[in-house]
Amino acid sequence: MNAAEWAGRDLGERTVAYDEREAILYALAVGAPATDLDLVFEERLRVLPTFALTKAQWAPDALGSLGAFDTRTAVHGSQRLEMRTPLPPAGELTMKARVARVWDKGGAAVFEVEVDSEFFLAAWSLFAPGRGGFGGERGPSAPKRPETPPARQLRLDTSPNQAALYRLLGDRHHMHIDPGAAKAAGMPRPFMHGLCTLAAVTLPLADAVGAHPAGLAELAGRFAAPVFPGDRLDLRTWDEEDAVAFEAAVNGTPVLTGGRAVFREAQPPVTR
Template identity: 55%
Template sequence: MTATAGDWAGRPIGDRVVSYTEWDAILYALAVGAPADRLDLVFEDQFRVMPTFGLTLAQWAPDVLATEGAWDNTSVHGSQKLVVHKELPRQGEISMSARVGNVWDKGAASIFEIEVTCEYFTATWSIFAPGTGGWGGERGAKAEPAVREGEGDVLEYNVALNSAALYRLTGDRHHIHIDPAAAARIGQEKPILQGLATIAGALIPLADAAGKHPADLVELEGRFSGMVIPGDHLQIRTWGESFDIERDGTVVIAAGKATFA
């Protein structure tokens, strides 16, 4: 019998112990836009680790599936969810366990859900994989539209010119984020910013607006719907805990939600 995308559902990916130093956590904060005067994010005597740093520590899990051929290089990161159980330590080792959750059949494509769990967080990647659908699986529930009443409040968000180059040093080294020739092959004039860098950078102004520290995050999610270029000026439109991120009036992060303790 020919293997299908649905055969991956529920499959364990493995366990891994990932270590990091306080310098790794500070580099991450700088990469997603923490300014040098935010000592609570970048100074070793005072900082608290941004919870989204855990996503870089857990990136190995979807990478394993890509290496094993679950999808090809046409796949895209569709959405991300992060549920925080407790604050990350400034440095140390974290034991993680990963598995494939649901795999949904969308006809022309499949959506793989990759779940990584540890004592500090649970992270779920949704990977949209063209050309792998049509195997007769369940389509999954249709996403409910987010509640958006009125114009919402607007937060300003500037992406640094070196943001993608810095973020690569935290683990996502795909060439489209640094090499203009690689970006051109996917139809982009310039290298693009990593989606996880975009949503993590938004966490700082979102926390500030809520009167919280980014490390007070309880839950974060969003759907990647457009491209961001380093140097862009973005707007975060908020409705309470819900948000969208816009670039020149086009939504690039949709159905966002950020909840703080």
């Protein structure tokens, strides 16, 4: 099929269940400390909004399995998430997925996969080399860095065990744990899941702007380069009218660009 013919393709519906244990494991995997009881203790549990992305990962995986692109070369280009209502501590999520758009980048195509539920709307942008050149629209360009100096500079230290923990949430691609698989994918060693890195960044962002991480309402970011477990991320943020823009780098190399987060809830006093 021509890449353009995938636009509008229905990827089906799926209902998935989860419990408090899985939501707590997720919080720990993306870097929540054990002292943040409302993220890691079932008696006070609030689910991080980005947990929804682990439950919706089946949709972009399904598109690859259908043959829309070569899964060995396609990469996760960017991610968006809009929360409609908070996730319950445990329960079921019913989701519908479709290919919302296909952009023509010349030598590659970008497939946008949307997953819709009563709790959230999420969108994956998948960059597929060799699938462009079909005469379609190029799509939006990457957001530009704000021209003003950053409002703050933050630091995030990832854990050497972070990718191994995050794999337990469902994305068990071998390149995130097996050195041989990572080298076959062109990486020197196992690397972090992009969604893990993006979610981890929301924790210091929330703290810096006086918000609660479970109050995340919108999130967007582009994956510019891999992050390896144990890397230190240097974050720069800019305050916008109703959001915080951000980017992250490792040793000066951008790894997340075009980031934007909206928090709807102030941080209450911490009970520990």
